[in-house]
Amino acid sequence: MTLTERAEEILETLWIEIIEGKKDTCDVSILKNDDTIRELKDSGLVKLKHNELRMTKKGREEARSCIRRHRLAERLFVDVFDLRGEDAHDRSCKFEHLLHKGLDENICTLLGHPKTCPHGKPIPEGKCCGKLAKVPNKVNVPLTELGVNRKARVVYLQTHNRERLQKIIAMGALPKTEITLIQKYPSYVFKIARSQFAIDKELASCIYVSERVLS
Numbered sequence: 001m002t003l004t005e006r007a008e009e010i011l012e013t014l015w016i017e018i019i020e021g022k023k024d025t026c027d028v029s030i031l032k033n034d035d036t037i038r039e040l041k042d043s044g045l046v047k048l049k050h051n052e053l054r055m056t057k058k059g060r061e062e063a064r065s066c067i068r069r070h071r072l073a074e075r076l077f078v079d080v081f082d083l084r085g086e087d088a089h090d091r092s093c094k095f096e097h098l099l100h101k102g103l104d105e106n107i108c109t110l111l112g113h114p115k116t117c118p119h120g121k122p123i124p125e126g127k128c129c130g131k132l133a134k135v136p137n138k139v140n141v142p143l144t145e146l147g148v149n150r151k152a153r154v155v156y157l158q159t160h161n162r163e164r165l166q167k168i169i170a171m172g173a174l175p176k177t178e179i180t181l182i183q184k185y186p187s188y189v190f191k192i193a194r195s196q197f198a199i200d201k202e203l204a205s206c207i208y209v210s211e212r213v214l215s
Helices: 005-020 035-042 057-079 085-096 103-110 127-134 162-171
Strands: 046-049 052-055 151-157 178-183 188-192 195-199 207-210
Touching: 005 035, 005 052, 005 057, 035 046, 052 057, 057 085, 057 103, 057 162, 103 127, 103 151, 162 195
Parallel strands: none
Antiparallel strands: 046 052, 151 178, 151 207, 178 188, 188 195
């Protein structure tokens, strides 16, 4: 389903007002004749009765997806690009509309499946988060626990420290990337493709890998 940017923004507002506000409907008397409301109705996402807008099951799912993309975009701009305030909000609003479904899972994985946006509001879980929860903890381990000369694949990055995250990204240790640990002392040395990198234990502990995903 392809919606206009304004339609997605209204769905986000409805999610905040209805779902997070624990209401059944939202008063839209000012917007009831708006073309975007008509778009949402024609798409089967909302129902309008007596100026009260109610989201359908399909609408709730779409709104959940919209708010998830928006808050992940905010998390990305703050954690990785160190943008804050109105600048981060404005860029996130534009960027979220470019996130195709599926790409948001890649960003979520990259950021270590954050639970909240920079403002402390909950980020709805995606399929990638559910898969992570079902995997035993010992399957996904920090790079520090991988055996020397063992190959694995990066599963996710677990840090909200912007500088650490930028360093890891710069080395190419991204989710789904194959990695080989070469040594643990005096520093952690790993190889990605033909490149080798040396990092300290603190940084290595932020990179979670799995040998199982290689099979």
